[in-house]
Amino acid sequence: MLKSAFFLVGSMGNFLYQMASPKAFYRLTQPWLKWLGISALICIIAGSVWGLFFSPPDYQQGDAFRIIYLHVPAAFLSISLYTLMGFLALLVLVWQLKMAGILLGVVAQLGASMTFLALVTGSIWGKPMWGTWWVWDSRLTSELILLFLYLAILVSKSAFSSQAQGDKLIAILTLVGLIDLPIIHYSVYWWNSLHQGASLSLFAKPKIALSMLYPLVVMFAGFSLYCLWMILHKARNEILEREYRQSWVLSSIETGK
Amino acid sequence: MMGGYGFYIGSAYAAAGLIFLVNGFSLRWQKKRTQRKLQQWWQRPQS
Numbered sequence: 001m002l003k004s005a006f007f008l009v010g011s012m013g014n015f016l017y018q019m020a021s022p023k024a025f026y027r028l029t030q031p032w033l034k035w036l037g038i039s040a041l042i043c044i045i046a047g048s049v050w051g052l053f054f055s056p057p058d059y060q061q062g063d064a065f066r067i068i069y070l071h072v073p074a075a076f077l078s079i080s081l082y083t084l085m086g087f088l089a090l091l092v093l094v095w096q097l098k099m100a101g102i103l104l105g106v107v108a109q110l111g112a113s114m115t116f117l118a119l120v121t122g123s124i125w126g127k128p129m130w131g132t133w134w135v136w137d138s139r140l141t142s143e144l145i146l147l148f149l150y151l152a153i154l155v156s157k158s159a160f161s162s163q164a165q166g167d168k169l170i171a172i173l174t175l176v177g178l179i180d181l182p183i184i185h186y187s188v189y190w191w192n193s194l195h196q197g198a199s200l201s202l203f204a205k206p207k208i209a210l211s212m213l214y215p216l217v218v219m220f221a222g223f224s225l226y227c228l229w230m231i232l233h234k235a236r237n238e239i240l241e242r243e244y245r246q247s248w249v250l251s252s253i254e255t256g257k
Numbered sequence: 258m259m260g261g262y263g264f265y266i267g268s269a270y271a272a273a274g275l276i277f278l279v280n281g282f283s284l285r286w287q288k289k290r291t292q293r294k295l296q297q298w299w300q301r302p303q304s
Binding site for chain 1: 258260261262263265266268269270272273274277279280283284287288290291292295298299
């Protein structure tokens with residue numbers, strides 16, 4: 001048992017070590033793209049149809065609760081992608097990994113789009129439920145700050161002609177912005193808020209009925225796979241853009257691998 | 258349809274579709290820009 005655990009950890013470490021090289025990343029991720037894209041599409045379509053037409057309406061919110069199937073996965077990803085960026089920022093600053101710098105900018109693009117979607121769908125959900133599109137509530141405001149953080153990171157990245165310098169700056173900005181994540185999560189408990197508390201937790205029984213939860217889980221999977229698919233596409237493109245002088249780039253494009 | 262909330266649910270899905278579309282176009286634009294850069298490099302005058 002212990003031996004297989006060590007083997008698993010060793011293999012994972014070896015795989016991640018390989019992926020730190022842009023050339024290996026470009027080649028190893030090629031076969032994943034098609035399957036990730038197809039799986040994301042199937043999950044999003046299945047989750048949407050299930051959530052919209054087969055899960056029961058909420059006893060208080062009626063059918064308006066169905067916005068949950070877009071809002072919650074987008075909000076979850078807005079936070080988890082930023083957490084991933086925090087990890088990548090450490091890799092940039094401590095080990096100066098080029099691949100981590102490439103991924104940092106790419107993940108920020110997806111994170112910004114998911115945060116924007118979470119805010120827009122939240123606003124659309126808020127109108128029929130709260131009677132207003134927007135309030136300067138602690139949860140909404142801290143999520144808006146997260147969007148500004150993402151935008152600041154994206155703008156700062158493009159302001160540097162030296163990519164290494166740009167990567168370092170956005171890594172520092174990312175680490176500073178990490179403070180917003182616990183504020184977003186605990187805002188509904190620390191302050192009086194219109195926004196409801198968490199319905200889902202990793203360690204507690206879900207507070208929503210299973211017939212509503214299952215399509216949500218499928219949508220979580222779909223959105224996560226979509227983000228991973230997009231991140232890989234964008235990262236592979238960024239690798240070509242940065243490494244265009246290398247001879248392997250030409251041979252990779254010619255052979256389509 | 259949808260208990261009178263069809264407009265809100267439809268708007269939320271339209272927003273999600275728009276975000277996916279913007280991400281798709283952004284990726285396409287980035288790929289085109291990279292292709293141009295690569296072609297310029299490969300077709301550079303050799304000294």
